[in-house]
Amino acid sequence: MKLNRIIKPSKFDHFTIVPNAIFRHEGISQQATGLYCYLFSHKSDQDITINFITNHFKNGRDAVRSAIAELEQLGYLKREQLRQNGKIVAYNYILKDAPLTEKPSTEKPSTEKPIQSNTITNISIDNTNNNNKYICTKSENVEKAYQHFVQLFPKRYRPKTPATIEKWKVCLDRIERIDGYDLRKVYEVCKQLRQDQFWSENFLSVLKLRNNDKNGIRYVDRFMERNALRTRPTALNKLKGVKELVPYLEDGVKMVKANTNNGVIQDFNLKMNLTPAEYKQILEYAHSKY
Numbered sequence: 001m002k003l004n005r006i007i008k009p010s011k012f013d014h015f016t017i018v019p020n021a022i023f024r025h026e027g028i029s030q031q032a033t034g035l036y037c038y039l040f041s042h043k044s045d046q047d048i049t050i051n052f053i054t055n056h057f058k059n060g061r062d063a064v065r066s067a068i069a070e071l072e073q074l075g076y077l078k079r080e081q082l083r084q085n086g087k088i089v090a091y092n093y094i095l096k097d098a099p100l101t102e103k104p105s106t107e108k109p110s111t112e113k114p115i116q117s118n119t120i121t122n123i124s125i126d127n128t129n130n131n132n133k134y135i136c137t138k139s140e141n142v143e144k145a146y147q148h149f150v151q152l153f154p155k156r157y158r159p160k161t162p163a164t165i166e167k168w169k170v171c172l173d174r175i176e177r178i179d180g181y182d183l184r185k186v187y188e189v190c191k192q193l194r195q196d197q198f199w200s201e202n203f204l205s206v207l208k209l210r211n212n213d214k215n216g217i218r219y220v221d222r223f224m225e226r227n228a229l230r231t232r233p234t235a236l237n238k239l240k241g242v243k244e245l246v247p248y249l250e251d252g253v254k255m256v257k258a259n260t261n262n263g264v265i266q267d268f269n270l271k272m273n274l275t276p277a278e279y280k281q282i283l284e285y286a287h288s289k290y
Contacts, residue, residue: 019097022076031063032070036077039095048093051253063216075099087272142173145183149206152187152194157204168206175209175220180276189223224277225284233285235278239265245286256286 018037022028038056042048053064071077076099080092146169150158159165176183186209193199209220236242241261248255255267271279 021098025074025099028074029067029070031059032067032074032076035064035067036071036095039077039093049090051251055251062218062221066212066216141176141183142169145172145176145187148187149190152190153204171206171210179210179218179220180280181220181224182277186220186224193223233278233281235274235281238274238278239270245282247283247286254283254287256283258282 018040022033022036025033035053038053039048050061050064054061057064059067068077068079072079076096078094078096080094081088082090082092146165149172150168159168172183175181175186190203190206190209193203203219209223210218212218213222239258239260243259243261246257246259248257250267256270257267258265258270265273270282274282
């Protein structure tokens with residue numbers, strides 16, 4: 001099985017010929033356009049990972065993930081998940097020479113992360129009248145979470161139309177299904193923010209969570225990271241006999257290992273045994289103590 005490969009139409013394999021569609025797509029970011037061209041410049045047998053891309057550009061990992069998510073949303077790129085024993089171990093990057101639609105989405109792109117959720121929620125595309133709207137199939141988690149989240153905001157800011165309600169539910173679904181966060185934990189953090197003097201006036205919609213701040217960081221990542229640094233990660237309860245977390249850098253990338261009563265759990269094994277959100281909490285907690 002080929003892992004971490006670029007897959008593109010064979011006619012482009014031996015030349016850096018980039019489809020004109022990417023340059024004519026109104027509303028696409030320069031960052032996403034540049035990344036698409038960069039990916040197209042490699043042959044199909046090139047090993048490709050987030051680290052490979054970030055080592056080439058001066059942009060950070062969040063900026064690269066944001067550009068990847070934008071290309072996926074527009075249909076120029078598809079990331080194919082590759083699993084072993086039920087765990088995501090790699091991605092293939094499948095490049096397309098035409099978008100899903102010439103009409104750009106108005107939603108800001110998110111930083112993509114591996115799917116991790118106890119409840120599967122399907123997102124489908126409604127092509128009726130070429131609207132290309134996302135429709136959430138309403139998992140039980142999302143339905144329950146929505147009823148709690150909506151109560152955090154004053155009535156004048158709550159969604160009032162079916163379309164707006166759907167947008168809120170889709171946002172919550174993506175936070176759980178794509179970003180890998182536990183909606184209960186996100187709710188607790190949002191509840192604290194709504195009680196804060198500044199954020200009570202500047203955090204007025206669930207939709208803000210998947211928007212980017214001025215530094216290109218999504219608010220949900222920013223909020224959850226701030227909360228993770230204050231408290232001991234609950235994910236540590238899943239690791240038996242942990243004596244200490246050891247943060248370190250490898251080729252400039254933050255990593256962590258755990259010293260336990262029975263030996264050392266390396267960074268790779270932590271990733272394999274924890275959800276993406278759990279691993280992120282442990283990583284950031286360890287490096288905050290560094």
